[in-house]
Amino acid sequence: MTVTLLPMTQDDFAHYTSKSIQSYASEKVEAGTWTKEEAPEKSEKEFERLLPEGLDSEYQNLFAITKVDNDKKVGWLWYHFKPENPQKEAFIYDFLIFDEYQGQGYGKAALKALDDYALANGIEKISLHVFAHNKRAIHLYEKLNYEAKDLIMSKWLNEE
Template sequence: MTVTLIPMTQDDFAHYTSKSILVYADEKVEAGTWTKEEAPEKAEKEFERLLPEGLDSENQFLYAITKIEDKKKVGWLWYRFDPSHRQKEAFIFDIFIFDELQGQDYGKAALQELDDHALANGIEKISLHVFAHNRRAINLYEKLDYEAKDIIMSKLLNKG
C-alpha cells in the first residue's frame, strides 16, 4: 500500500481539528496531565496557540494522508518545521489514522512517506511525542528507528 501527503484543505482542517482536539484532550486525561473537566478547554487553547492562523500558521504543515490507488483519505499528519532551526529538525505534532483503518500499516506508510518528503525539503531530523500508554504507537515508532531521547516518569501516590 502506498500513500502520499496532500496539503489539507479548509474542509479537511475543520474535520481534523474537531476530532483531534477531543482525542488530544482524552490522551492528556489518560496520561494524568489534565483533569477531565479542564481537558477540552486546554486542548482547544493549545491548538489555537500552535495554529493561530489555522492552515496558514507559519512553519506548520498539515496533510491529508491519502492512498495513491484511489485518492481516499486515510488520516491526517501535522508537523512543524522552521528552516532556520540549527538542527534542521521537524517535530510531528500529530499523526492520526482513521479508526476503521488502524492496523493496516497506513501509519507506517505515512511515516515512510514523511521521511522522503522531509529529506527533499532539507529536514535532517524528525522528532515526536508519544504518550507512554500508547504502546501501539511506540511499537510502530521503534520499528521505524525512532529512539527515546527524553523520558518523564510519574508515580501516583493516592491511588484510592
Template sequence: MINIRFEPMTETMYQTYLPTAIEEYAAEKVKAGTWVEAEAIDRSTEEFRQLLPDGRASKDNYLFSLIDEATTEAVGMMWFHVVEKKQGRTAFIYDFSVDAHHQGKGYGRQAMVALEQVARRMNIKIIGLHVFAHNTRAIKLYESSGYAPTDLHMEKRLD
C-alpha cells in the same frame, strides 16, 4: 503494497479535523493524568489556538491528508512544524493518525516512510515527536521506524 501520498489538507478537512483533534488531545491528556477532565477541553483548545493561530495557514506548520495512491482515498492525517536548530532543519510531528477503519493495514508504517521522503525534499535533518506512554501501538510503530527516546518523563502516583 500500500503507497501513501501527502496532500495539503483542504480547509474543509481542516474544519472537520480541528474539533475532533481538540477532543482527542484533551482525552489523551486526561488518560495520561496530565490534566483533569474539567479543564481538558479548554486547555486543549488553547494549545491548538497557540500552535495554529492562523489555522492551516499557520507559519511553518504543514497539515496533510494521507492518501492511498491506489484508491485515492484519504486514510489519515499528519501535522508537523518545522524550525531551524543548531543540528539543522527540524520537524516536530504534532499529530498523526490513521482512520480507525484503516488501522492495522500498514498505512501508519507507509506514512512514516512517506514522511521521510517529504522531509528530505524539505531539507529536514531531524524528525521528532511526542507519544503518550499508554499508546503502545504508536510506540511500536515509531521504534520499528527508527525513532529512539530522547527524554523520558516518569512519575509515581501516591494514593
C-alpha cells in the same frame, strides 16, 4: 500499499481540528496530565496557540494521508518545521490513522512518505511526542528507528 501526503483543505482542517482537539484532551486526561474538567479548554487553547492562523500558521504543515490508488483519506499528519533550526529538525505534533485503516500498514507507509518528503525539503531529523499509554504507536515508531530521547515518569501517591 502506497500513500501520499496532500496538503489539508479547509474542509479537512475543520474536520481534523474538531476531532483532534477532543482526542488530545482525552489523551492528556488518560496520561494524568490534565483533569477531565480542564482538558477540553486546555486542548482548544493549545491548538489555538500552535495554529493561530489555521492552515496558514507559520512553520506548520498539515496533511491528509491519502491512498494513491483511489485518493481515499486514511489519516492526518501535522508537523512543525522552521528552516532556521540548526538541527534541521521537524517535530510531529499529530499523526493519526483512522480506526478503520489501523493495523494495515498505512501508518508505516505514511511515516516513510514523510521521511522522503522531509529529506526533499531540507529536514534532517524528525522528532515526536508519544503518550506512554499508546503502546501500539510506540511499537510502530520503534520499528521505524525512532528512539526515546527523554522520559517523564510519574506516580500517583494515593494509588499505592
